[in-house]
Amino acid sequence: DGGITQSPKYLFRKEGQNVTLSCEQNLNHDAMYWYRQDPGQGLRLIYYSQIVNDFQKGDIAEGYSVSREKKESFPLTVTSAQKNPTAFYLCASNPRGGNQPQHFGDGTRLSIL
Amino acid sequence: DAKTTQPPSMDCAEGRAANLPCNHSTISGNEYVYWYRQIHSQGPQYIIHGLKNNETNEMASLIITEDRKSSTLILPHATLRDTAVYYCIRTYNTDKLIFGTGTRLQVFP
Numbered sequence: 652d653g654g655i656t657q658s659p660k661y662l663f664r665k666e667g668q669n670v671t672l673s674c675e676q677n678l679n680h681d682a683m684y685w686y687r688q689d690p691g692q693g694l695r696l697i698y699y700s701q702i703v704n705d706f707q708k709g710d711i712a713e714g715y716s717v718s719r720e721k722k723e724s725f726p727l728t729v730t731s732a733q734k735n736p737t738a739f740y741l742c743a744s745n746p747r748g749g750n751q752p753q754h755f756g757d758g759t760r761l762s763i764l
Numbered sequence: 765d766a767k768t769t770q771p772p773s774m775d776c777a778e779g780r781a782a783n784l785p786c787n788h789s790t791i792s793g794n795e796y797v798y799w800y801r802q803i804h805s806q807g808p809q810y811i812i813h814g815l816k817n818n819e820t821n822e823m824a825s826l827i828i829t830e831d832r833k834s835s836t837l838i839l840p841h842a843t844l845r846d847t848a849v850y851y852c853i854r855t856y857n858t859d860k861l862i863f864g865t866g867t868r869l870q871v872f873p
Contacts, residue, residue, distance in 0.1 A: 655807075657807075682859060684859075686863075691865065692865060693851065693862075693863030693864050693865050693866065694808070694861075694863040695863075696860075696861075699859065701859065739805075741807050741808070742807075743807070743808075745858055745859075749858075750796050750813065750857075750858050751858055752798065752810040752813060752858060753810070753858060753861060754810060755807030755808045755809070756807050757806050757807045758805070758806065758807050760805075
């Protein structure tokens with residue numbers, strides 16, 4: 652069954668720790684995205700990647716890092732430099748070109764202990 | 765800046781049509797209108813999109829006014845499972861989706 656898998660669903664972090672959120676897709680999509688959502692707010696773009704080994708900063712990239720070594724995987728690292736990391740993180744993907752809608756995973760909820 | 769305006773909340777009786785409006789008065793000629801919905805604690809789900817013509821799929825219908833300054837998403841027979849936040853997005857490039865705060869639709873029995 653094709654889709655986007657985000658893991659874990661819930662994640663707890665101690666202050667000062669880096670933490671990596673997983674996103675895997677088997678839809679053969681070229682482009683992948685990471686968003687952050689705060690309570691009662693819309694989604695904000697952190698990073699996106701249109702092709703393997705390439706990625707671009709979104710609107711709120713500070714304190715985050717990504718890699719795109721494989722087409723199906725786009726992990727997001729929340730670093731200790733991110734001062735307010737508690738949020739709901741969503742990964743999405745879509746084919747390149749044309750107006751292809753993005754498809755989303757079910758998110759990871761990150762909380763600071 | 766979401767560039768679209770939606771009412772913050774709406775109610776709808778189960779079995780009735782839910783009509784969700786969206787204002788995009790400054791939309792450009794090459795921008796599409798996309799609709800997503802987000803059920804609590806899940807990722808957004810794509811519903812439908814259109815450019816000029818009205819569109820219909822198995823989930824909903826999209827009515828775009830002739831001047832393209834506004835649109836309406838129609839859920840023909842709302843169910844309790846349609847309770848969600850609905851986002852209207854205008855974009856010429858689906859690499860750049862800007863989500864506003866959407867409309868919280870509550871379907872009641």
